[in-house]
Amino acid sequence: MHRIDIYDTTLRDGAQSEDISFSVEDKLRITEKLDELGVHYIEGGYPGSNPRDIDYFRKVSRLKLVNSKVVAFGSTHRPKKKPGGDETMKALIEAGTPIITIFGKTWDFHVKEALRVSLEENLDIIHDSVTFLKKHAEKVFFDAEHFFDGYINNPKYALKCLKAAQDAGADCLVLCDTNGGTITSVVGDVVKKAVKGYAVPIGVHMHNDADCAVASSVTGVETGASHVQGTINGLGERCGNANLISIIPNIQLKLGMKCLTPEQLRKLRDVSRFVTEIANLRHFKRQPYTGDSAFAHKGGMHVSAILKRPETYEHVSPGLVGNSQRVLISDLAGKSNILRKAEEFGIRLSTDSVQIQDIVTKLKELENQGFQFEGAEASFELLMKKSLGLHKKFFELMGFRLIVEKRKEGEEPISEATIMVKVGGHVEHTAATGKGPVNALDNALRKALEKFYPELKEVKLHDYKVRVLTAGKGTSAKVRVLVESGDKGNRWGTVGVSENIIEASYQALVDSVDYKLLKEEE
Ligand SMILES: CC(=O)SCCNC(=O)CCNC(=O)[C@H](O)C(C)(C)COP(=O)(O)OP(=O)(O)OC[C@H]1O[C@@H](n2cnc3c(N)ncnc32)[C@H](O)[C@@H]1OP(=O)(O)O
Numbered sequence: 138m139h140r141i142d143i144y145d146t147t148l149r150d151g152a153q154s155e156d157i158s159f160s161v162e163d164k165l166r167i168t169e170k171l172d173e174l175g176v177h178y179i180e181g182g183y184p185g186s187n188p189r190d191i192d193y194f195r196k197v198s199r200l201k202l203v204n205s206k207v208v209a210f211g212s213t214h215r216p217k218k219k220p221g222g223d224e225t226m227k228a229l230i231e232a233g234t235p236i237i238t239i240f241g242k243t244w245d246f247h248v249k250e251a252l253r254v255s256l257e258e259n260l261d262i263i264h265d266s267v268t269f270l271k272k273h274a275e276k277v278f279f280d281a282e283h284f285f286d287g288y289i290n291n292p293k294y295a296l297k298c299l300k301a302a303q304d305a306g307a308d309c310l311v312l313c314d315t316n317g318g319t320i321t322s323v324v325g326d327v328v329k330k331a332v333k334g335y336a337v338p339i340g341v342h343m344h345n346d347a348d349c350a351v352a353s354s355v356t357g358v359e360t361g362a363s364h365v366q367g368t369i370n371g372l373g374e375r376c377g378n379a380n381l382i383s384i385i386p387n388i389q390l391k392l393g394m395k396c397l398t399p400e401q402l403r404k405l406r407d408v409s410r411f412v413t414e415i416a417n418l419r420h421f422k423r424q425p426y427t428g429d430s431a432f433a434h435k436g437g438m439h440v441s442a443i444l445k446r447p448e449t450y451e452h453v454s455p456g457l458v459g460n461s462q463r464v465l466i467s468d469l470a471g472k473s474n475i476l477r478k479a480e481e482f483g484i485r486l487s488t489d490s491v492q493i494q495d496i497v498t499k500l501k502e503l504e505n506q507g508f509q510f511e512g513a514e515a516s517f518e519l520l521m522k523k524s525l526g527l528h529k530k531f532f533e534l535m536g537f538r539l540i541v542e543k544r545k546e547g548e549e550p551i552s553e554a555t556i557m558v559k560v561g562g563h564v565e566h567t568a569a570t571g572k573g574p575v576n577a578l579d580n581a582l583r584k585a586l587e588k589f590y591p592e593l594k595e596v597k598l599h600d601y602k603v604r605v606l607t608a609g610k611g612t613s614a615k616v617r618v619l620v621e622s623g624d625k626g627n628r629w630g631t632v633g634v635s636e637n638i639i640e641a642s643y644q645a646l647v648d649s650v651d652y653k654l655l656k657e658e659e
């Protein structure tokens with residue numbers, strides 16, 4: 138089984154994504170993560186482009202990488218310069234990496250219109266640039282920019298460009314679908330032909346403008362490429378690059394070709410999430426293999442089947458890529474979803490228990506009223522425990538009042554809540570202010586209860602979302618409030634629904650407090 142080399146360009150082509158700006162520190166941390174994952178090459182940046190990338194190459198040489206080699210990226214030399222006097226070439230050498238990748242034009246249209254040199258001159262530029270860099274690096278990879286468009290327009294010329302790079306000593310010829318518009322079947326045909334004509338390894342580098350990048354990369358490998366480039370989570374210019382998070386398991390688990398060890402493959406989810414965090418993005422739930430929804434089952438019939446045999450609705454075992462199976466709760470649930478959730482919540486329920494059907498019916502009624510338990514599993518756990526008589530009341534509400542006062546134009550309104558609760562035989566009556574009425578109510582509720590339950594001091598509100606459920610009803614519409622709370626070790630979601638936003642918020646806040654107290658007791 139021959140190895141497929143994984144070449145990651147998150148830090149170079151991925152950094153060309155809109156909204157992404159990695160600091161040097163970010164790049165170094167991602168480098169270490171990619172090394173742990175075991176990718177063979179990490180394209181760290183474009184040293185001829187900016188001081189940040191130059192600084193990165195200075196610092197990355199101090200990291201003790203175990204699995205990956207760092208690569209510096211740049212272009213062939215400028216037409217009016219000789220390689221020895223070209224700034225890009227100089228910066229590439231000064232980066233001091235064992236491997237250098239340069240891109241060169243291979244589409245005759247681009248040579249004439251973008252570079253504005255003759256076709257012959259471009260061949261010399263490619264040849265001379267590779268020859269020059271080979272004296273300074275262990276290996277030089279040649280990225281054949283726009284290779285597929287070039288091949289379709291003028292195959293002879295595109296192949297001549299590859300030959301110029303090979304003759305100069307390039308160690309890998311990477312066929313790039315730079316505009317990302319090539320259809321997968323065409324990629325397969327072209328790679329097959331390119332592989333036949335050249336002695337050095339062939340690579341593929343796909344962009345995702347036609348949403349074919351992952352499929353085309355896999356086809357490239359199937360038709361003879363032994364090196365595949367891409368980025369974590371498909372970051373990249375315009376619609377992104379080929380997504381290594383899908384390509385790696387596809388190659389390894391579907392084609393049976395080796396690129397990472399099984400232990401490394403299990404780090405895939407962790408790496409995917411790490412890059413999302415560093416990039417300051419929200420994780421893409423439906424990301425194949427590593428997304429939260431990748432192995433999340435909602436339909437009752439699916440859940441019934443996976444409880445018998447997971448393979449019935451899972452194309453691979455989630456653990457292979459560090460992910461895990463999830464079962465969702467909604468009005469599409471059946472008894473199997475409830476049974477599985479009971480197991481997760483530590484509730485003993487037998488398959489023939491009559492209470493299961495009651496819980497399913499209640500769940501569907503509440504979802505019909507606007508509740509959504511998929512994002513509020515803590516509320517669902519409370520609902521189940523209440524239905525089964527396993528829930529103890531921690532406090533009783535004796536009333537609350539909210540005042541929002543704006544005393545003059547241009548002054549911020551003041552929000553104040555007073556609340557009365559009963560815990561055991563004690564009545565607590567307290568007040569608190571807040572940034573808005575919900576915040577004031579939250580503060581007052583917790584202030585009243587903290588005296589009896591000091592553990593509530595740890596609880597923080599992380600997210601508060603309101604969704605209008607009945608369109609066209611203006612300010613009298615029914616709303617759903619979803620709250621995400623957390624303490625030192627956990628996060629949990631709760632929900633409330635009402636035509637009154639304060640009441641919906643109160644329901645969600647009370648569930649949040651209840652859940653924390655329940656977990657403390659358990
Ligand atoms: C397909 C890819 O992703 S390739 C990588 C693209 N990435 C980037 O462009 C990000 C980093 N780039 C940069 O920081 C800047 O563009 C620099 C520093 C490299 C160059 O900046 P400038 O010198 O100001 O040039 P500018 O960006 O305006 O234009 C690029 C020049 O490179 C030339 N060029 C483009 N491709 C090549 C090539 N393969 N070989 C040689 N020259 C090239 C263009 O013809 C253009 O020359 P011109 O100014 O004579 O028209």
Ligand SMILES: CC(=O)C(=O)O
Pocket residue numbers: 150240280281282283313314315316342344
């Ligand atoms: C080299 C490169 O990034 C491309 O052709 O897309």
